[in-house]
Amino acid sequence: MSREQLVVERTRKAFLTGSTKPLKFRIQQLQCLLRFITERRKDIADAVHKDLYKSEHGTELFETLGLEGDIQLAIEKVWEWAAPRPVEKTLLTISDEVYIRPEPLGVVLIIGAWNYPWAVTLKPLVGAIAAGNAAVIKPSEISSHSAKLMEDLLPLYLDKDLYPVVTGGVTETQELLKQRFDHIFYTGNCTVGKLVMQAAAQHLTPVSLELGGKSPCFIDKNCDLNVACRRITWGKFVNCGQTCIAPDYILCEASIQSRVVEEIRKCIKEFYTEDPKTFKDYGRIVNQRHFRRVVALMEGSTVALGGDRDESQCYIAPTVLKDVTGTSTVMTEEIFGPVLPIITVSGLDEAIGFINEREKPLVVYVFSHDKKLIRRVITETSSGALLANDCLVHATVSALPFGGVGNSGMGCYQGRHGFDRLSHLRSCLIKKLNMEAVNSMRYPPHTAKKMGWVRFFLFNQVSVCRLRRMALLTLVTVVAGTVWLKYFTSNCRNTLSDTGGRSV
Secondary structure, three states, rough: HHHHHHHHHHHHHHHHHOOOOHHHHHHHHHHHHHHHHHHHHHHHHHHHHHHHHOOOOHHHHHHHHHHHHHHHHHHHHHHHHHEEEEOOOOHHOOOHHHHHEEEOOEEEEEOOOOOOOOHHHHHHHHHHHHHEEEEEEEOOOOOOHHHHHHHHHHOOOOOOOOOEOOOOHHHHHHHHHHHOOOEEEEOOOOOHHHHHHHHHOOOOEEEEEEOOOOOOEEEOOOOHHHHHHHHHHHHHHHHOOOOOOOOOOOEEHHHHHHHHHHHHHHHHHHHHHOOOHHHHOOOOOOHHHHHHHHHHHHOOOEEOOOOOOHHHHOOOOOOOOOOOOOOHHHHHHOOOOOEEEEEEEEEEHHHHHHHHHHOOEEEEEOOOOHHHHHHHHHHOOOEEEEEOOOOHHHHOOOOEEOOOHHHHEOOOOOHHHHHHHEEEEEEEEEEOOHHHHHHHHOOHHHHHHHHHHHHHHHHOOOOHHHHHHHHHHHHHHHHHHHHHHHHHHHHHHHHHHHHOOOOO
16 A cells, blocks of 8 residues: 555544544644644744745735634634524425534545645645544645645644645655545646546545636726735735736736836835845745746746846746737736736726636736726626735635636635535434324325425425514514504493493
8 A cells, every 4th residue: 555545544544433523622623723823833934934935924924824813713613613504494394303414524635735835725624624524634845844844743733643744746646636535625726626626536526626827907097006006016926926816917008007017116116125136025936947937928028127037046026017918928827926917908898808708717806996897897707706906805804705716716715615615514304203194295196186285385485584573473463453452442431431321
C-alpha cells in the first residue's frame, strides 16, 4: 500500500468509530484549531513571508484574522446548524414528524492553494469539522514552508487520525485522488480542477471546485474616479496580484482611460512608495515559473505604468497595460499577478457584451453612483458574486456564500454555507401506526375512486405556523364575538329594564 492509501484507510477507520458525530467533540476540535492559529501566529507569519514575501501584518489581515472569525462563528452556531430543520407538511403528514437532519458525509479530501496557504486550506476544514466529517488535508507544495509547518504542527492540536496532513507534489496528489473519498474540496486552477473531477467520477464522489478566472471591473465614467481607482488598486495589487478574486482587467470608456492610469499611479505611490521593491508590504511572485508566466502575458501590450521586474527576486512592479484588446495575450488566461490591463469600450452595453462572451467569472466588479446601472449589471451578467464600488470585501461576509459558477467553479462555502456543503441533508419522516383509515386513501382500489382527494392530501403543502396563526385568529374571533354578544345582550336587557319592557 502507498503512504497515501494507508493514511486514507486509517482516517476512514477513525471516522467509522463515530467519534466525530457528537457536537461537543466537534466544538472541542474547533477550539483546538483556534488555539493553533492563536499560539502559532508568529510561526505562520514567518512561513508565509518565506513563501510569498508577505509581511506579518498582511498575513494577519488576509490569512489568520478571517480564519479566526470563521472558527469562532462555527463554535457559536454549530448547535443551530446541526439541529433538525422542520419543513412544511402535506395534509397527509400533518400529524407526523417531518424534518431535515444534517449528517456528516464521511471522509473529505481538502486540496489547498498556495496563494493564501492557510486561509484557503483551513477554512474548508472548519466546515468539515463542524459538519462532523474526518478530513485529509493536502496543502500546496508550492508554498513549501507553510505546508511543512502545517504538517509538523497541526497534528499537535487536532486528532491526528481524523485530520491528517499529507504533503508532497503532483505524485502524492495523484495517489490521493485514486482513493475513495466522500467529498473532495479543491482550490486552484481550471486545468487541475478538471483532473480532480475526472478522478472523483471514478468513485462518484461529489466535488467543490474553487477555480477563479478573469474577473472584470467596469468603471462608469461618471463615478468618483479617485475613490474607484483607490479601491481597485488595493484589490488588484494586494498579495502581488495573486488573489483569485482580484480584478483581472478594467473595462472603461476611452475618454477616461488616461485619468484611470493617473489615479492608479497616485495610489500605487501612496500604498507602496516610489519604490515598491523595497517596501515590506509589497509581495513577490511565488516562484520563477510563475514569474515567467506572468511576464510572458505582458508581451505585445503597451505598458502605461510600472513594468519593472527582477527574476532573481521574483519581483514584478505594479503594472498597468493600456489599449488592450480582447485578443491580446494577457487576455488568454487568468493573470494571477500584479498586471492590470485596461480595455476600452463604448459604454455599458459593450462592457456587458464583452463579459458575456467569455467564461463566467468568480466576481464581477462595477463602480458607479447609478443604482440602475448596477442593477443592469446584476441582471444581465452571471458570476460567482457581484460587488459594486469596492473589491474583495464580499469574501469577509460569512453570511454570503463564497464560490464560483461555470468555469469559475462549483459549490460554495463560508459560515453555514460551508457546513451545509459538507453535510448530507437527510430527509426524515416519522409516522405513527394509527389513523389507517386516512392512509388507506393511498392504496387501491380506494385511489381510483378518490383521486381528487388523494391529490389534495398528497400535494397540498401545509404550513404548521400558518395553521397555528389561523387557529389563533379563529380563537380570537370567537372570544371577541362572545364578548360582543354578551355586551350586546347586556345592553338590550338594560334598555328593556329602563323602558319597563316597552318596545323602543
